Amino acid sequence: MQGHEEFTAAAASLLGPRGFTQDPDLVDPWLTDWRGRYTGRALGLASPASTAEVAALVKLCSAQGVPLVPQGGNSGMSGGATPDASGHALVVSLRRMNAITRIDEQAREITCQAGVILQALHEAVAPLGLRFPLTLGGKGSATIGGLISTNAGGTQVLRHGSMRAQVLGIEAVLADGSVFDALVPLKKDNRGFDLKQLLIGSEGTLGVITGATLRLLPALADRAVLWAGLNDIRAARKLLVHTETLAGDALEGFEVMPRHSLNAVLDHNPRARNPLAGDHAWYALIELVADAAGAAALPDRAQTLLESAFAAGLVEDATIAMNETQAEEFWALRDEIAPAERALGPAMQHDISVPVARMADFVAETLPQVEARFPGCTAVAFGHLGDGNVHYHVLAPQGAVRGDWEAREGKEISAFIHDLVTAWQGSISAEHGIGQMKVGELARLADPVHLAILASVKRALDPRGLLNPGKLIPSS
Amino acid sequence: MQGHEEFTAAAASLLGPRGFTQDPDLVDPWLTDWRGRYTGRALGLASPASTAEVAALVKLCSAQGVPLVPQGGNSGMSGGATPDASGHALVVSLRRMNAITRIDEQAREITCQAGVILQALHEAVAPLGLRFPLTLGGKGSATIGGLISTNAGGTQVLRHGSMRAQVLGIEAVLADGSVFDALVPLKKDNRGFDLKQLLIGSEGTLGVITGATLRLLPALADRAVLWAGLNDIRAARKLLVHTETLAGDALEGFEVMPRHSLNAVLDHNPRARNPLAGDHAWYALIELVADAAGAAALPDRAQTLLESAFAAGLVEDATIAMNETQAEEFWALRDEIAPAERALGPAMQHDISVPVARMADFVAETLPQVEARFPGCTAVAFGHLGDGNVHYHVLAPQGAVRGDWEAREGKEISAFIHDLVTAWQGSISAEHGIGQMKVGELARLADPVHLAILASVKRALDPRGLLNPGKLIPSS
Numbered sequence: 046m047q048g049h050e051e052f053t054a055a056a057a058s059l060l061g062p063r064g065f066t067q068d069p070d071l072v073d074p075w076l077t078d079w080r081g082r083y084t085g086r087a088l089g090l091a092s093p094a095s096t097a098e099v100a101a102l103v104k105l106c107s108a109q110g111v112p113l114v115p116q117g118g119n120s121g122m123s124g125g126a127t128p129d130a131s132g133h134a135l136v137v138s139l140r141r142m143n144a145i146t147r148i149d150e151q152a153r154e155i156t157c158q159a160g161v162i163l164q165a166l167h168e169a170v171a172p173l174g175l176r177f178p179l180t181l182g183g184k185g186s187a188t189i190g191g192l193i194s195t196n197a198g199g200t201q202v203l204r205h206g207s208m209r210a211q212v213l214g215i216e217a218v219l220a221d222g223s224v225f226d227a228l229v230p231l232k233k234d235n236r237g238f239d240l241k242q243l244l245i246g247s248e249g250t251l252g253v254i255t256g257a258t259l260r261l262l263p264a265l266a267d268r269a270v271l272w273a274g275l276n277d278i279r280a281a282r283k284l285l286v287h288t289e290t291l292a293g294d295a296l297e298g299f300e301v302m303p304r305h306s307l308n309a310v311l312d313h314n315p316r317a318r319n320p321l322a323g324d325h326a327w328y329a330l331i332e333l334v335a336d337a338a339g340a341a342a343l344p345d346r347a348q349t350l351l352e353s354a355f356a357a358g359l360v361e362d363a364t365i366a367m368n369e370t371q372a373e374e375f376w377a378l379r380d381e382i383a384p385a386e387r388a389l390g391p392a393m394q395h396d397i398s399v400p401v402a403r404m405a406d407f408v409a410e411t412l413p414q415v416e417a418r419f420p421g422c423t424a425v426a427f428g429h430l431g432d433g434n435v436h437y438h439v440l441a442p443q444g445a446v447r448g449d450w451e452a453r454e455g456k457e458i459s460a461f462i463h464d465l466v467t468a469w470q471g472s473i474s475a476e477h478g479i480g481q482m483k484v485g486e487l488a489r490l491a492d493p494v495h496l497a498i499l500a501s502v503k504r505a506l507d508p509r510g511l512l513n514p515g516k517l518i519p520s521s
Numbered sequence: 522m523q524g525h526e527e528f529t530a531a532a533a534s535l536l537g538p539r540g541f542t543q544d545p546d547l548v549d550p551w552l553t554d555w556r557g558r559y560t561g562r563a564l565g566l567a568s569p570a571s572t573a574e575v576a577a578l579v580k581l582c583s584a585q586g587v588p589l590v591p592q593g594g595n596s597g598m599s600g601g602a603t604p605d606a607s608g609h610a611l612v613v614s615l616r617r618m619n620a621i622t623r624i625d626e627q628a629r630e631i632t633c634q635a636g637v638i639l640q641a642l643h644e645a646v647a648p649l650g651l652r653f654p655l656t657l658g659g660k661g662s663a664t665i666g667g668l669i670s671t672n673a674g675g676t677q678v679l680r681h682g683s684m685r686a687q688v689l690g691i692e693a694v695l696a697d698g699s700v701f702d703a704l705v706p707l708k709k710d711n712r713g714f715d716l717k718q719l720l721i722g723s724e725g726t727l728g729v730i731t732g733a734t735l736r737l738l739p740a741l742a743d744r745a746v747l748w749a750g751l752n753d754i755r756a757a758r759k760l761l762v763h764t765e766t767l768a769g770d771a772l773e774g775f776e777v778m779p780r781h782s783l784n785a786v787l788d789h790n791p792r793a794r795n796p797l798a799g800d801h802a803w804y805a806l807i808e809l810v811a812d813a814a815g816a817a818a819l820p821d822r823a824q825t826l827l828e829s830a831f832a833a834g835l836v837e838d839a840t841i842a843m844n845e846t847q848a849e850e851f852w853a854l855r856d857e858i859a860p861a862e863r864a865l866g867p868a869m870q871h872d873i874s875v876p877v878a879r880m881a882d883f884v885a886e887t888l889p890q891v892e893a894r895f896p897g898c899t900a901v902a903f904g905h906l907g908d909g910n911v912h913y914h915v916l917a918p919q920g921a922v923r924g925d926w927e928a929r930e931g932k933e934i935s936a937f938i939h940d941l942v943t944a945w946q947g948s949i950s951a952e953h954g955i956g957q958m959k960v961g962e963l964a965r966l967a968d969p970v971h972l973a974i975l976a977s978v979k980r981a982l983d984p985r986g987l988l989n990p991g992k993l994i995p996s997s
Binding site for chain 2: 232
């Protein structure tokens with residue numbers, strides 16, 4: 046980029062050769078999101094090594110009017126960490142800031158820098174008999190800062206909540222380069238509205254998260270994983286309520302998938318096996334967990350659940366994983382849906398939520414509406430029924446050409462689904478955030494009062510709009 | 522008040538005779554906070570009956586530049602709902618808006634207007650086998666709107682969190698009279714930073730909360746209440762960790778009090794009895810709970826806890842309440858500390874927190890420092906050790922005259938304690954909020970970055986400063 050020599054020289058001087066580069070070989074991999082949907086350009090890649098360096102860099106950006114795009118593992122789903130095409134922005138990677146700075150076993154807290162990878166966090170606390178109760182498919186690349194910025198979800202939200210519920214403290218660099226330091230967690234603190242809540246889910250638009258203190262839980266001693274075949278999605282809802290009543294806090298996961306998704310996985314992965322002999326319209330994957338105190342009672346608890354579900358006519362068939370290997374196999378069937386569906390051909394994917402109690406009805410009523418509106422397409426929904434959140438995919442008609450079909454049909458399909466979700470009082474982004482992918486749809490569909498608050502808080506904290514421009518906040 | 526005839530006529534016309542009054546007999550009781558510490562004046566008392574009326578009223582206030590002071594049960598601890606002395610502000614009571622509009626037993630949610638009194642909420646859900654997991658001394662007057670505005674705490678925060686953790690949805694009227702409607706709860710919703718989080722704990726400075734959706738839990742089937750005598754506060758910390766390890770989620774309350782507080786209660790209430798034969802430096806009150814599934818195991822669990830605490834040398838003596846009556850008696854000893862201490866004479870009271878793990882050390886180290894600095898005073902701390910939150914009282918020397926002593930010594934004493942808390946990385950308001958009482962101390966002690974964000978968010982959402990002026994946000 047031309048015209049930015051003064052800035053790039055200052056950034057290079059500030060951060061040193063490991064902290065700043067314009068070498069296309071090093072920069073380009075971070076200019077495209079991992080799904081290959083968005084590609085931007087950038088002035089360069091900054092990789093600060095400390096909060097002080099981030100603060101100095103943001104001050105420099107502020108002084109020179111250079112926009113910046115914070116980036117963690119670059120594994121987001123909405124293009125939130127990819128710069129625009131102008132080439133005026135700086136990508137600021139937090140990946141070098143990957144130190145775990147404190148683990149307090151007794152208080153069950155961990156403090157770390159923003160660039161720590163989720164899997165590394167899991168591995169750091171496991172030997173201490175502790176666990177971090179959030180995981181997701183991208184755990185090998187997703188960073189703590191990115192997870193907080195997008196208020197990430199995953200398969201344990203049912204019991205433990207999203208990232209918001211895990212965050213005890215935050216450190217962030219604000220638009221003027223000042224450091225917001227709230228790393229020391231206080232269980233009770235009523236000195237005004239909670240500023241760290243603003244940063245959670247703000248997708249880098251209000252500040253650059255540089256560190257966090259997170260809660261930990263005692264490690265699990267055992268789990269029981271059930272697989273059930275159901276005649277329809279409303280039966281899954283009934284089974285969920287039944288399970289919540291019977292299992293209470295032991296219920297940690299409740300995922301659903303239709304026949305279509307299971308078959309896609311079985312076709313895609315020759316080693317995958319159907320846990321049940323027969324064929325069912327829907328499947329539910331249920332995980333019950335226990336700590337050391339409850340482990341002895343867990344098998345009985347799972348068995349009782351299974352038998353009572355049969356007795357109540359909630360399941361057509363069901364089985365309990367006999368051992369940890371089989372439990373992993375059950376979960377693999379769920380985790381492999383996304384790649385298996387991808388292999389079938391082009392699809393439009395939607396991460397949506399409606400009120401938990403209404404999700405089964407939403408799925409049952411709207412899947413046929415989508416297929417009627419877009420003949421030849423197949424609509425499938427799978428995922429976190431217990432959170433009122435499913436991944437709602439519309440698969441192209443057979444023979445559709447990848448890239449071409451999405452470009453031609455995608456926008457209309459997504460708009461149709463987002464309209465349905467909005468009519469059902471739901472959210473067009475349940476757990477993936479808005480990023481650049483959904484910013485137009487947010488502007489189109491969100492309550493104007495909601496949008497006005499987003500915009501005014503953004504203006505208040507980043508008056509020049511230098512933090513991750515074009516993401517999350519519709520330009521007015 | 523003169524010069525506001527046009528406004529008061531319009532307000533009277535808008536709200537009708539039940540909704541607007543200037544009659545001093547009706548207005549004056551709401552111009553003094555319940556502890557009698559703050560008295561203000563007001564243009565009148567508005568009591569809107571619906572969100573639409575609140576919105577119209579706020580629009581009117583906005584058009585005419587009239588500040589407004591939202592008020593719930595007027596049972597706050599920091600003067601947050603008392604107008605200033607100017608007489609220019611309107612008190613807006615939410616007490617008429619006391620309808621429970623929806624209970625979803627299966628989803629375990631309740632939606633209600635802001636003026637519903639906490640105890641009424643408890644009583645509405647109990648017959649359904651559900652409970653709302655937050656309670657506090659003022660439950661007979663505190664309203665849901667006030668509890669959200671102050672992010673209220675209480676004795677169940679240890680397990681269930683503050684009000685913030687109970688709020689699934691909010692409806693509020695913003696400074697321009699627009700209605701922010703987020704009453705329908707979505708378990709997952711990542712459409713930007715969570716605006717309802719801003720309103721929680723904002724003490725009426727960002728909007729007038731008009732309704733909320735709250736989470737409910739299954740009713741408890743049984744509880745076990747333990748009373749322990751300890752040789753010092755650090756033993757209480759060890760006992761807390763021991764109890765957390767052994768009882769896990771069954772632990773719902775862990776309160777501590779020193780000998781001084783127990784003796785004050787025993788002196789104050791002739792019917793109160795000491796649960797233990799001997800005398801101890803500190804006491805801990807522990808509550809374990811169980812739902813229907815866990816009730817059978819609860820007595821054994823409590824007994825095991827008691828025996829292991831003896832065996833580990835954590836307690837000098839301890840007992841388990843033999844029945845519900847005795848359990849109530851144990852809790853009454855805790856609940857009566859505040860009035861009992863008040864009866865002893867004047868005192869300066871502080872609602873403070875430090876990181877949970879450090880609270881025992883904080884108490885042990887700072888009580889003597891306070892007594893050394895203010896000779897003749899007695900410093901006592903009691904309350905929510907498990908939340909890192911104690912009520913830290915400094916009792917006047919014998920013979921001090923109420924009113925006179927506080928006026929002469931109070932500010933210096935509070936400043937000394939707030940300085941200590943700040944040095945220990947704690948909060949000068951753990952659960953009572955800032956209100957008008959602590960706004961000066963917040964300005965003096967808070968991180969300037971924190972203050973700058975508070976001020977800029979306030980300016981963004983209430984640019985003319987009409988919402989509860991003089992509370993929470995230090996004027997710059």
